[in-house]
Amino acid sequence: MTSPTPAILPERGLADRLTALFWRHPRLLLAVLLTPPLLWLGVVYLGSLFALLLQSFYSIDEFSGVVKEEFTLKTYAELFRAQNLDIIIRTLVMSAAVTIGCALIAFPIAYYAARFARGKWKAVFYLGVMLPLWSSYLVKVYAWKLILAKEGIITWAAEGVGLSMILNAILAIPGIGGNSLSTSPLGTFIVFVYVWLPYMILPMQAALERVPTSMLEASADLGASRAQTFRTVILPLAMPGVIAGSIFTFSLTMGDYIIPQIVGTSARFIGLAVYQLQGTAGNIPLAAAFAVVPIVIMLIYLTIAKRKGAFDAL
Amino acid sequence: MTAAVEFLRVSRHFGPASAPVKAVDGVDLTIAEGSFFAMLGPSGSGKTTCLRLISGFEKPTSGTIRIFGQDVGDIPPNRRNVNTVFQDYALFPHMNVRDNVGYGLMVKGVDRRTRDARAEEMLALVKLEGYGDRKPAQLSGGQRQRVALARALVNEPKVLLLDEPLGALDLKLREAMQDELKALQSRLGITFVFVTHDQGEALSMADSLAVFNEGRIAQIGTPAEVYARPRTRFVADFVGSSNVLPPEVTRAFGGPMKWASLRPEMLRVTAADGVALAGTVTGIRYLGAGSRLSVALNGTEVAALLPAGQPVPEPGATVGLAFDPAALHVMEGEG
Structure with missing residues (x-):
């Protein structure tokens, strides 16, 4: 019996010819797809990173203000001057606090979304998490400045319900308090947490989503309390997500130079220092050295995380 | 003999009270201590929900569940001395095999040395000595299954629940594990409750079995009883694909005017002349150890x-x- 359709179908032009080409050379497609991003990452990103690194090993002539293109560690030594060290420590403490704050707030939200939200509620979750990202960053920060201001809604509400005492007590705490929330380190912290929260929730939720319910049931089945299950099963399995989120919140806080200018004490952070050094001061080498600090801190952080087994569940 | 597990008019309904999905609907059940009990049924028949009611992952909508005489209505899973081998094994991917097996002891606060020794004993029991340092991802399906078994047995449970534990294994391995599970059960003397949709597995392994259909138990009995004397049409068809004969056909076959079951292996194929029952062969399925014939007989399809x-x-x-x-076999029950 002869079949009316042929065993081999005719080629239908360019699309079929390309399909055949990629089928014969499977790596070719990969190369085509990867070349543009690799060029971008390799040349533009790594190249500028290298240029930055190079700059940080130059120094500035104190009298003429001209960059001396000779290899030296003098600029790095400058980082350890009291005022600069102060900036680094302040930034580091704030980034750590923001990361912990984000993690604490994000976890219940991410856990709910991963474990209980279904259908419509899942859509509401994604919308709720993403919605703040729709408006401009600056608008949000200025909105917060008004919310946190002495004449703002928080002070007003606290007075209304008679909690001014507590608010004033918090503002009186040295180190985090200040004249009003909008001019205190606490205010800076609140705005940072708000602005970076989505970047913590989403990776956490993705990690929690991958933990099957049966694993939590197995833990309970074997006699674990809820707290034990959280500590020994949920947290270790969610850890890669927590670390991914913390990379965002940590590095975004370390590099930000806008929020500390608008909300807070105007004390300088690394981002602001870099901005001022490369702009008004024209001290590119020190700006570069400052910019290297977050990279080094992130590398140390990730190394510790890896040592502690944070990526074992990957 | 004590009852290991008792269900008294237990129901578990899902969804709104106005239009509930009756996953388990008024089940009465007694599982004897030390027995190998199978819950058999198609998917969605309520057998897994029954298992989860015993472990405590589901709460009954109504009715009472007793484990060794104690009402467990108010007891969370972690306090029931009942352990489960999960269908997907649910091994903790971030722990090695030894820590997985020792998990039940770890959460009880047993010191590391003791629980490592116990874990090693349990691994020996399931023939996985020396696998303690591996991660679950480095094991084959059959090995993971054994780890799940060792982990569930480490707490010396009063009842071991197995949720389709052999479902993911290939045929050869499944048969080997069936024998091993059976041997393990008689050696340990623990009550095993085994959920399966595979009637061959249930018949060959269980001391007694319950056949589930649409949230209810269609029949409980020993495998031989259930196979030889199915109570309903559903049981006759589901357990061993019997010929389910409508009343008229039963009468034509020389029985009363009632539904009946006639096992295909009980039918002899003879020459067509001089017999009361003759029909046309409509299909032949080769099974290796024999062939299954479909014979059209007075408008009814009969398998022989x-x-x-x-x-x-x-x-x-x-x-x-x-x-x-x-x-x-004339059936008394309906449905």
């Missing part, structure tokens, strides 16, 4: 098992069917 070595008729041929009248 033809042992290997006998001549196989052509499709369309007319054949006679004969059987021992005692093999015709």
Whole structure:
């Protein structure tokens, strides 16, 4: 019996010819797809990173203000001057606090979304998490400045319900308090947490989503309390997500130079220092050295995380 | 003999009270201590929900569940001395095999040295000595299954629940594990409750079994009882794919005017002439150890098992069917 359709179908032009080409050379497609991003990452990103690194090993002539293109560690030594060290420590403490704050707030939200939200509620979750990202960053920060201001809604509400005492007590705490929330380190912290929260929730939720319910049931089945299950099963399995989120919140806080200018004490952070050094001061080498600090801190952080087994569940 | 597990009019409904999905609907059940009990049924018949009611991952909508005489209505899973081998094994991917097996002891606060020793004992029990340092991802399906078993047994549970534990294994391994599970059960003397949709597995392993259909138990009994005397049409068909004969056909076969079950292996295929029952062969399925013939007989399709070595008729041929009248089992139950 002869079949009316042929065993081999005719080629239908360019699309079929390309399909055949990629089928014969499977790596070719990969190369085509990867070349543009690799060029971008390799040349533009790594190249500028290298240029930055190079700059940080130059120094500035104190009298003429001209960059001396000779290899030296003098600029790095400058980082350890009291005022600069102060900036680094302040930034580091704030980034750590923001990361912990984000993690604490994000976890219940991410856990709910991963474990209980279904259908419509899942859509509401994604919308709720993403919605703040729709408006401009600056608008949000200025909105917060008004919310946190002495004449703002928080002070007003606290007075209304008679909690001014507590608010004033918090503002009186040295180190985090200040004249009003909008001019205190606490205010800076609140705005940072708000602005970076989505970047913590989403990776956490993705990690929690991958933990099957049966694993939590197995833990309970074997006699674990809820707290034990959280500590020994949920947290270790969610850890890669927590670390991914913390990379965002940590590095975004370390590099930000806008929020500390608008909300807070105007004390300088690394981002602001870099901005001022490369702009008004024209001290590119020190700006570069400052910019290297977050990279080094992130590398140390990730190394510790890896040592502690944070990526074992990957 | 004490009852390990008792269900008294237990129901578990899902969804709104106005239109509930009755996953388990008024089940009465007694599982004897030390027995190997199978819950058999198609998917969605309520057998897994029953298992989860015992472990505590589901709460009954109504009714009472007792484990060794104690009402467990208010007892969370972690306080029930009942352990489960999960269908997907649910091994903790971030822990090695030893820590997985020792988990139940770890959460009880047993010191590391003792629990490592116990874990090693349990691994020996399931023939996985020396696998303690591996991660679950480095094991084969059969090995993971054994780890799940060792982990569930480490707490010396009063009842071990197995949720389709052999479902993911290939045939050869499944048969080997069936024998091993059976041997393990008689050695440990622990009550095993085994959920399966595979009737062959249930028949070969269980001391007694419950056949589930649409949230209810269609029949409880020993495998031999259930196979020989199915109570309902559903049981007859689900357990061993019997010929389920409508009342008129039963009468034509020499029985009363009632639904009846006649096992295919009880039918003998003979020459067409001079017999009361003759029909046309409509299909032949080769099974290796024999062939299964479909014979159209007075408008009813009847299956007959033809042992290997006998001549196989052509499709369309007319054949006679004969059987021992005692093999015709009249069913009392409906549905």
